[in-house]
Amino acid sequence: MTPTAGRLPDNIVYFVRALRRAGVSVGTAQILEALRAVQTVGFTNRRDFHTTLRAMIVTRAEHLLIFDQVFAMFWRDPEFLENMITNLLPVITAPPIDRPLKPAQNRAAEAMAAGGGNPRQAPPKEQLEVDAQFSHSNMEKLTQKDFDAMTVAEIRAAKIAIRSMGLDLPKVLGRRYAQAANMVQIDRRKALQSARRSGGEMMQLPKQRAKPRRLNLVVLCDISGSMTRYSRMMMHFVHSMAQAQGQSWAEVHSFTFGTRLHNISPLLTIKDPDAALTSIGNHVRDWEGGTRIATSLGEFNRHWARRVLSTPSVVLLITDGLEREGITQLEAEISRLALQTRELIWLNPLLRWDQFSPQAAGIRAMLPHVSSFVACHNLDSLQELSDGLRNGLHADHKTRVMGLLK
Structure with a gap:
């Protein structure tokens, strides 16, 4: 030596x-x-x-x-x-x-x-420090900046901003009914019960209306190597949604997939987001690995869809769609998934490019079967998703991108 x-x-x-x-x-x-x-x-x-x-x-x-x-x-x-x-x-x-x-x-x-040894002491220089941490211009730049281009400090600030975000979806009419005097629909059961007590005469016609109910949220997040920076930020977003369970959504079910599917729903109940993501990292073994979208969707359709999609649900599919093999199987599985959901929303970070074109075979196979096609590359795109869900997601990218397929 x-x-x-x-x-x-x-x-x-x-x-x-x-x-x-x-x-x-x-x-x-x-x-x-x-x-x-x-x-x-x-x-x-x-x-x-x-x-x-x-x-x-x-x-x-x-x-x-x-x-x-x-x-x-x-x-x-x-x-x-x-x-x-x-x-x-x-x-x-x-x-x-x-x-x-x-x-x-x-x-x-x-x-x-950040240092890591004994750095050389540079000669002191006069510096003018301006505290603009909470300035409007800095925050505006942060919301428009791509997650992959953020510095460590900006990522930390973005995670804090994500915690305050929410996905507020209007309630839908359920199968249960409640009495309502000013409605048009007649409650036939109540009317017949009242008639029995009055010798067959209907003294009044009670009215009813369907009770509004919250939808379930199901998240399928790609954690392969090509999605590394975005999947980690989206995990913070999904954690925020899970903590709002019962307020904006009836139930929140979350899954990750790379080379295999993992159910991480129980881990998202941990209140601290950093502790929750640490637990997810210990539980999920294929983080930043390969991707098998068709196989993962097939496993979800066979083993989980009946459990988590038995009630009206919105599915967020977070992936870049870069599948190289099993395109026929991928198209079959995404079609099957779409038939079981109220709305299937595809979040794709590749939409950060204005000139995005669906050249990959996986994207071309999946796109016709989703309800909406939206971006997820910065804070503004996540806020647009929230606003769009509230208004019906009429202005997404699917129509434009579908036109490029023809």
């Missing part, structure tokens, strides 16, 4: 902590494998070191950009490689940002600025 090897684990652990803060999931086993690989390949050449670490640490294509940005900031100091070889801990000074950063660069810069 060379003398420099004693500090090599510290440097790599520091780097991995920065990646984790930037949103890249790295396990302990990956760190150990990276250490073995670096010791074999060596770390005197920057390109070799970069390629080795990326091969051992990055497992998702969407994390490549974040890795590259954190690595670039990690090696920004030209003396860092020499210091590393001479057994010094890394010294990181995040450079000033002179140009607008991409979403991954924002999170990378925040991760490096």
Whole structure:
């Protein structure tokens, strides 16, 4: 073991902590494998070191950009490689940002600025701080910003905003009736009972009306790798809906699906949203994995639909629809699901693009069977969903997108 090897684990652990803060999931086993690989390949050449670490640490294509940005900031100091070889801990000074950063660069810069070792003390500078946390312009920008482009602080603020959101759907007429003197419909049973007591004469005609009732809400949320950032934010949204059970909705049933279907309804009864999502993360094993939409919908139709859709329900299907296999099965399962619901609303984050076109086979198969097709990529889109449900969701994207299919 060379003398420099004693500090090599510290440097790599520091780097991995920065990646984790930037949103890249790295396990302990990956760190150990990276250490073995670096010791074999060596770390005197920057390109070799970069390629080795990326091969051992990055497992998702969407994390490549974040890795590259954190690595670039990690090696920004030209003396860092020499210091590393001479057994010094890394010294990181995040450079000033002179140009607008991409979403991954924002999170990378925040991760490096958060610290994780002994950062170099930069000379003090005079700064003018303006507290605009609650300003209208900042809040307006936040509501319009894509979840995937948000910084860590903005995500935290968005989660707080989501807690105050609700989906208020007008009540529907149920099968039960109540007496109402000013209605037109006659309560025949009450009229006949009254006639029996008066020797067959109907002295009055009692009236009735159907009692309004709340609908059930059923949520099916895609947690595959392509939906990572959006599914986590939507879980906070669904938790908010579950906490409003009995107020806006009769019952709330929630499921996640990636490679398999999971019922997370009991876990959403936990009041604290962070604790609830932690429990969901421990319960669901295929988070950020592959996606099998057709298989998951088929499992829901066979094992859960009769239980949770036996009363009038609205179904929120949260997915990007990027299914590559089983398109025929997918079309059959989505059609079966649509027949069992009062309204099937598809929330798709891909609608964040104005020029969205239904090119994927999965999207083309599912779109004709849903009632509404709406976006779910920022706070404004969720608020529009709430307002649209209240008004009947007349102005969604389905009509426009269906026109592109012809």
